[in-house]
Amino acid sequence: MSFVTKCYIQARESLLGHGRAQTMAEYALIIATVVVAVYGLYQSMGTDISSIAHSADNPLLTNA
Helix, strand or coil: CCHHHHHHHHHHHHHHCCHHHHHHHHHHHHHHHHHHHHHHHHHHHHHHHHHHHHHHHHHHHHHC
16 A cells, blocks of 8 residues: 555544544433433432422312
8 A cells, every 4th residue: 555545544534434433422421321310310209200290290180
C-alpha cells in the first residue's frame, strides 16, 4: 500500500470513522442506566404510588 493511500485511509477513518458508533453506545448505556434507576425507584415506591392514586380517585368517583 502506498504512503498516499495510507494517509487517505487514516484521514477518512478519523473524520468519518468510529466516533459515531462510540457516541451511540455511550447514549445507550446512559439510557439503560436511567431505565434501571427509574424501575428501581418505581419498585420501591410502587405500593405508595398506587395507594396515592386510589385515594385521589375514590373521592372523584364517589361524587360523580
